[in-house]
Amino acid sequence: MTxxxxxxxxxxxxxxxxxxxxxxxxxxxxxxxADWLFYGQRAGLSLVIFAVAIVxxxxxxxxxxxxxxxxxxxxxVIVLGLVPVSEELNTLSFLxxxxxxxxALLLATNPETTGLADRARALRNFVLFGPFRVFPEALQxxxxxxxxxxxxxxxMPVVLGTVFVALFAAANPVIEQWVALLNPKIILDYVSVxxxxxxxxxxxxxxxxxxxxxxxxxxxxxxxxxxxxxxxLPPFVSPEFLGPSTILRSLILFNLLFAAQSILDGLYLxxxxxxxxxxxxxxxxxxxxxxxxxxxxLAAAFVLVAMRPGGPAEKSRVIRPLVYLWVGQNVLLVASxxxxxxxxxxxxxxxxxxxxxxxxxxxxxLGLILIVARIALDRSNGWLVCANLIALTIVLYSASLVNxxxxxxxxxxxxxxxxxxxxxxxxxxxxxxLGPQALPAIDKVIALRGGDYCLAGRRDRLVESQRQxxxxxxxxxxxxxxxxxxxxxxxxxxxxxxxx
Numbered sequence: 001m002t003x004x005x006x007x008x009x010x011x012x013x014x015x016x017x018x019x020x021x022x023x024x025x026x027x028x029x030x031x032x033x034a035d036w037l038f039y040g041q042r043a044g045l046s047l048v049i050f051a052v053a054i055v056x057x058x059x060x061x062x063x064x065x066x067x068x069x070x071x072x073x074x075x076x077v078i079v080l081g082l083v084p085v086s087e088e089l090n091t092l093s094f095l096x097x098x099x100x101x102x103x104a105l106l107l108a109t110n111p112e113t114t115g116l117a118d119r120a121r122a123l124r125n126f127v128l129f130g131p132f133r134v135f136p137e138a139l140q141x142x143x144x145x146x147x148x149x150x151x152x153x154x155x156m157p158v159v160l161g162t163v164f165v166a167l168f169a170a171a172n173p174v175i176e177q178w179v180a181l182l183n184p185k186i187i188l189d190y191v192s193v194x195x196x197x198x199x200x201x202x203x204x205x206x207x208x209x210x211x212x213x214x215x216x217x218x219x220x221x222x223x224x225x226x227x228x229x230x231x232x233l234p235p236f237v238s239p240e241f242l243g244p245s246t247i248l249r250s251l252i253l254f255n256l257l258f259a260a261q262s263i264l265d266g267l268y269l270x271x272x273x274x275x276x277x278x279x280x281x282x283x284x285x286x287x288x289x290x291x292x293x294x295x296x297x298l299a300a301a302f303v304l305v306a307m308r309p310g311g312p313a314e315k316s317r318v319i320r321p322l323v324y325l326w327v328g329q330n331v332l333l334v335a336s337x338x339x340x341x342x343x344x345x346x347x348x349x350x351x352x353x354x355x356x357x358x359x360x361x362x363x364x365x366l367g368l369i370l371i372v373a374r375i376a377l378d379r380s381n382g383w384l385v386c387a388n389l390i391a392l393t394i395v396l397y398s399a400s401l402v403n404x405x406x407x408x409x410x411x412x413x414x415x416x417x418x419x420x421x422x423x424x425x426x427x428x429x430x431x432x433x434l435g436p437q438a439l440p441a442i443d444k445v446i447a448l449r450g451g452d453y454c455l456a457g458r459r460d461r462l463v464e465s466q467r468q469x470x471x472x473x474x475x476x477x478x479x480x481x482x483x484x485x486x487x488x489x490x491x492x493x494x495x496x497x498x499x500x
Contacts, residue, residue: 023210026057030210031202039198044089048082051097058105058209065212066108074104101209102126109212131204133213153243157250160302161257164295168261171291175264247306247313251322254299258329261292265336290357292337296330296364300371303327304384307375320375327372334365349412349423351430355404359395366391403478405437413441418448428455436466437482443489 033053037046055078059066081100084093102123110122169176303323306313313319338361345354367388374384409431415421428445431438432455442459449455466486469479 020211023061023207026061027203027207027210030054030057030206031199034202034206035195035199039195045086047089047094047097048085051078051082051085051101054206054209055101055104057206058212061210062109062212071108074108077104077107105209105212126208131208133207133211153246153249156246157253160250160298161253163298164254164257167291167295167298168257171295172261172264174268175261244313244316244319248316248319248322250302250306251319251326254302255322255326255329258299258326258333262329262332262336265333290337292333292340293357293361293364296334296337296368299326299330300364300368303371303375304381309378309380323375324372327368331365331368334361334368337361346415347423349415349427349430350408352404352408355408359399363388363392363395403437405434406440406482409434409438409441413444418445432458432462436462436469436479439463439466439482439486440489 030050030053034050037043037050059071077100081097081104085097087093106122106126165175165179169179303326307319307323338358341354341357341361370384370387370391373379373387374381412423412431413419413426415423416426417423418426426445428442431442431445439459439462442455442462446456446459463486466479466482468474469476470483
């Protein structure tokens with residue numbers, strides 16, 4: 001059984017075949033004319049000129065829908081409305097002009113309104129809703145499907161590019177200064193907000209006369225039997241979001257951003273170009289090391305996702321070279337981070353955390369190289385994980401055999417200002433925290449300082465701790481070697497065995 005229902009609905013249809021883009025251009029010209037006639041000026045004859053311009057633009061934009069006889073009547077109404085304003089501009093003459101323009105537009109473009117109630121209703125809707133149509137309707141200039149596709153294509157490049165710029169700004173004071181220039185407050189200093197608001201108001205007022213639309217009654221007939229099945233919902237994530245086009249745009253943008261950072265590092269770190277005021281090389285180096293490592297890790301994650309095995313981008317002859325170039329720039333970025341940290345350590349000495357940072361940076365660089373190997377050799381992500389685990393195992397096993405306590409103590413002593421190095425004064429308190437393995441370096445500090453009795457007393461406690469390490473339950477080969485070296489020093493003989 002089929003049921004029919006007729007319900008009056010309200011719709012808004014455009015009048016005339018003019019395109020939205022042309023009408024929008026006309027509205028902008030009228031807004032510019034209003035700016036020249038009215039902004040910062042007293043109104044008078046200028047209002048008559050502007051009204052004539054609006055009427056002329058409206059006729060030009062909607063000429064195809066005009067009825068000659070009704071348009072002639074509307075023209076007469078306009079002339080009558082212009083007379084009081086030409087005589088004297090005041091509140092009453094202004095309202096008469098507005099009423100004349102709206103009524104003339106109704107007569108010329110809406111022949112369906114015949115009764116007084118229909119015309120009053122149409123004019124009410126025009127006045128209340130017309131000024132708010134400009135921005136929603138101006139969006140019709142864009143092909144929304146193409147616009148949505150463009151958003152999907154550029155969303156990831158723009159978002160990740162912004163993240164990379166933020167990390168580079170944290171790592172590089174020059175880029176930070178460039179980003180600071182984008183401060184909205186600085187931009188607003190060159191933009192007059194009242195003038196922008198004036199243009200927006202003028203566009204809202206003239207747009208209903210350019211792009212004429214009237215609310216009309218339609219009869220909607222609904223049938224259960226012939227009800228159209230609603231179209232399927234679009235996918236939650238656009239297929240373009242991580243497609244080859246998006247990846248290509250991302251790689252081009254990212255390569256340009258990373259190239260800028262690499263060039264600046266080449267100038268300041270490798271070329272020793274003068275840094276901005278109040279910025280030392282040590283501060284520049286320390287500030288940039290860790291953000292750049294975060295950048296490299298984020299880049300590696302993107303490459304793994306974008307170049308997933310079997311993905312559409314993996315076999316692309318254009319994308320693969322860009323991936324190799326970008327990974328190469330990331331390796332250079334890690335090398336720059338290592339250099340930054342080395343410059344900082346050269347001034348502010350070595351610690352366990354800084355050694356860990358060196359090792360971590362090396363693993364990141366190796367991981368990036370292995371990513372290139374996975375792509376070039378067409379291996380799986382499982383192969384990449386295994387290769388990184390093997391590298392990590394080798395590094396950790398090798399680190400377990402290194403005497404970092406003695407290495408840190410000797411390095412800090414050698415590079416301290418007290419030994420003629422470029423670093424700061426030796427931090428004896430930190431040496432004491434390294435344990436008995438720092439005893440040879442502590443002895444040299446005591447000798448340099450001409451007998452620091454407080455340090456010597458604390459040194460004796462480390463010696464006692466070292467003797468306890470020689471008990472058979474706590475014995476270790478490293479402690480035994482240290483004891484031989486200390487015994488040799490006590491006898492006034494140079495140690496034949498290194499501590500590490």
